[in-house]
Amino acid sequence: MSVILWLFVTVAAYELGRWLRARTRSPLAQPVAVAIVIVGALLTATGTTYDDYADATTLISFLLGPATVALAIPLYHQVARLRGMVVPVLVALTAGATVSIVSGILLVRWLGGSDVLERTMAPKAVTTPVTIELTERLGGYPELSAAFAIVIGIVAAMVGPRVLTLLRIRDPRARGVAVGAVSHGIGTARMLEESRVEGAFSGLAMGLTAAVTCLMVPLVAYFLL
Amino acid sequence: MIVGLLWLLGCQLAGTAIVELTGIPLPGPVVGMLLLFVVLVLRRSDGEDDPVIQVGDYFLSHLQLFFIPAGVGVIVYLAVIRDSAVPIVVALLGSWLLGLATVGWVLTLFLRRVPSAVGTDGAPGEEIE
Numbered sequence: 001m002s003v004i005l006w007l008f009v010t011v012a013a014y015e016l017g018r019w020l021r022a023r024t025r026s027p028l029a030q031p032v033a034v035a036i037v038i039v040g041a042l043l044t045a046t047g048t049t050y051d052d053y054a055d056a057t058t059l060i061s062f063l064l065g066p067a068t069v070a071l072a073i074p075l076y077h078q079v080a081r082l083r084g085m086v087v088p089v090l091v092a093l094t095a096g097a098t099v100s101i102v103s104g105i106l107l108v109r110w111l112g113g114s115d116v117l118e119r120t121m122a123p124k125a126v127t128t129p130v131t132i133e134l135t136e137r138l139g140g141y142p143e144l145s146a147a148f149a150i151v152i153g154i155v156a157a158m159v160g161p162r163v164l165t166l167l168r169i170r171d172p173r174a175r176g177v178a179v180g181a182v183s184h185g186i187g188t189a190r191m192l193e194e195s196r197v198e199g200a201f202s203g204l205a206m207g208l209t210a211a212v213t214c215l216m217v218p219l220v221a222y223f224l225l
Numbered sequence: 226m227i228v229g230l231l232w233l234l235g236c237q238l239a240g241t242a243i244v245e246l247t248g249i250p251l252p253g254p255v256v257g258m259l260l261l262f263v264v265l266v267l268r269r270s271d272g273e274d275d276p277v278i279q280v281g282d283y284f285l286s287h288l289q290l291f292f293i294p295a296g297v298g299v300i301v302y303l304a305v306i307r308d309s310a311v312p313i314v315v316a317l318l319g320s321w322l323l324g325l326a327t328v329g330w331v332l333t334l335f336l337r338r339v340p341s342a343v344g345t346d347g348a349p350g351e352e353i354e
Binding site: 010011013014033035036039040042043046061065068070071073074075076082083084091093095096097102104107108111113114117124127129130132133134141142147148150153154155160165170179182183193195205207210213214215218 | 230233234236237240250251252253254255256257259260261264265266270278280281282284285287288289290291292293294295296297298300301302305306307309311312313314315316317318319320321322323324325326327328329330331332333336337339341343344345
């Protein structure tokens with residue numbers, strides 16, 4: 001009973017979030033964020049523990065694996081765009097991933113955050129399923145890092161293009177890659193609204209940066225954690 | 226449909242097996258993603274008829290659904306967030322901004338030597354939620 005109840009509630013909350021996004025067109029109305037608020041409130045109201053909820057919804061979370069594998073498809077569709085700039089893009093993504101991981105860890109440390117929090121902050125720039133996997137391996141809080149990744153995606157969707165302009169980054173390819181590198185799918189959806197070139201490069205960067213970050217996180221962890 | 230699902234699960238299985246056998250520090254599904262990429266390139270798959278692409282695109286269009294259960298777990302950490310609000314907010318925004326600026330500036334520097342039309346043709350990227 002509780003399995004089907006929470007499965008139904010989760011899918012229904014997601015659908016409500018999709019409806020809200022279609023109605024409002026606001027970057028704040030991310031279906032996943034809306035669903036988290038609704039389900040979280042219902043769990044608290046009914047006194048259900050998160051463990052019980054997580055057990056009831058393993059059917060949904062299991063699908064994260066095959067969905068992560070499927071990220072190869074947009075990468076495959078867009079990879080031809082990289083002809084003539086493979087090296088620049090990979091260098092930029094590696095530099096960006098390193099800066100993002102290192103600064104995340106050090107800022108938490110300097111401001112008095114715990115060791116576990118450093119490990120939770122480190123891999124939050126990549127697409128959420130990969131963030132969850134990486135945080136699990138590092139010994140952080142996977143669920144908290146998932147929330148970080150979602151929040152940072154929403155921030156990017158709200159202010160990303162404006163910040164890029166302030167930073168004087170004008171080449172649409174560089175703009176797309178920059179957002180995809182640190183703000184994954186939610187940022188990519190926003191860049192698709194800017195222009196198709198920015199959207200395509202953002203999606204491409206999101207897939208590549210997931211792979212680059214997976215390689216950089218253990219390396220940085222070895223030196224810093 | 227089922228054939229496409231089998232490819233996705235097969236790549237995930239192979240990726241997980243490779244990680245367990247070799248001990249490389251990568252998540253199994255990410256290795257699976259790289260394997261599927263190689264499969265697509267080797268098969269020169271194009272477009273609608275390919276069952277992997279059909280099923281995979283459908284999965285991706287609802288990617289957000291699959292991490293709702295993980296995201297809801299944030300309710301367990303509300304106390305952590307309250308106690309460490311300053312490091313969390315500053316590190317989250319700070320590392321995002323630094324990463325964004327690094328990628329953008331480094332690439333802009335390199336792209337001065339690449340013609341501005343390179344890579345700008347063709348269909349837009351698929352929308353991923």
